[in-house]
Each structure stands twice: as structure tokens, then as C-alpha cells.
Amino acid sequence: MADTGKRQILPTNVRPTHYDLTLTPDLKSFTFEETKTVSQIAIDISYNTQKQTVSLTFPEELPTGSKVALHLEFTGILNDQMYATDARRAFPLYDEPAIKAIFDITLITPSELTALSNMNVTQSMTHDGSKKCVKFATTQRQL
Numbered sequence: 393m394a395d396t397g398k399r400q401i402l403p404t405n406v407r408p409t410h411y412d413l414t415l416t417p418d419l420k421s422f423t424f425e426e427t428k429t430v431s432q433i434a435i436d437i438s439y440n441t442q443k444q445t446v447s448l449t450f451p452e453e454l455p456t457g458s459k460v461a462l463h464l465e466f467t468g469i470l471n472d473q474m475y476a477t478d479a480r481r482a483f484p485l486y487d488e489p490a491i492k493a494i495f496d497i498t499l500i501t502p503s504e505l506t507a508l509s510n511m512n513v514t515q516s517m518t519h520d521g522s523k524k525c526v527k528f529a530t531t532q533r534q535l
Contacts, residue, residue, distance in 0.1 A: 402488040404491070408485070408493045409493050410493055410496070411485060411496070412495075412496045414499075414500065415468070415497070416499075416500040422469065423470060424470060425468075435449055435450065446484065466484055468482040492534050494531050495531045497531075498527045499525075499526045499528075500519050500525050501526065503522060511530070511531055513527070514529050
């Protein structure tokens, strides 16, 4: 990771192409939880809260050009804006402006509420009786 003095520039040897997020907001604490399984198990995870980064160490080096699915468990902070620093507070992502990805967003909410995203709803179904699971269309890659 390069340090330009004011801003950390993330390495270019990793390029996330797709985020698949299922978020369950808690509207009382303004947080949400996400739980997934890990397909590539890291042997060490280190956090740097000052730089707002996390580093994962794997048992062996991944070959150049490999495609890896990484699933994380986290609790994020709800916010009505998604500027660069707000996005990284909400969920772990590679927020380097030169590296763009697409997103699939699914929200699990109380059934009486309206779930909104920046894309249209593609599917809505009942979830655990009093909730609904709303899936949105895949975002377009930003230029």
C-alpha cells in the first residue's frame, strides 16, 4: 500500500470486480449485520483503525490472475450518504477511485417498510415471517 502523505493508495495487484451484499439493517441502532462463509481462509487478519484498512494473510501466495471469492462477517454503520469514506464505514470494500466494481444488493427488512437502493427491485419475498428479502438489479460499473 503506497502512502502519499495524505491518502493511502491501495495496491493495484488486487482488483475486486463484484460485491454481493446481503444487509440486515437494525433501524434502532442504525447498524446492519452481514454474515457469510469464508471460501479462502485467512491465517491472519490485522486491522488498522487509523488508516481504516484491514490486511488478510493467506496460507500461500495466490497466483497472478486468480479469481477468489472472499466472504466476510461484519457490522456496519447506516448512513444516508455514500461518499468514499462513508462507504468504507458501511461495509468492507476496496474504495480506490481508479478501481471500479459492480454491486448486487439484497436488503432484509421488516415487511411493512419500503426497501430502497439505487437500482430497481428484481425480487421480493417473505423472510422469517415478519421480514422481507428484497433483491435489487446489479449496478453498472462506473466510469
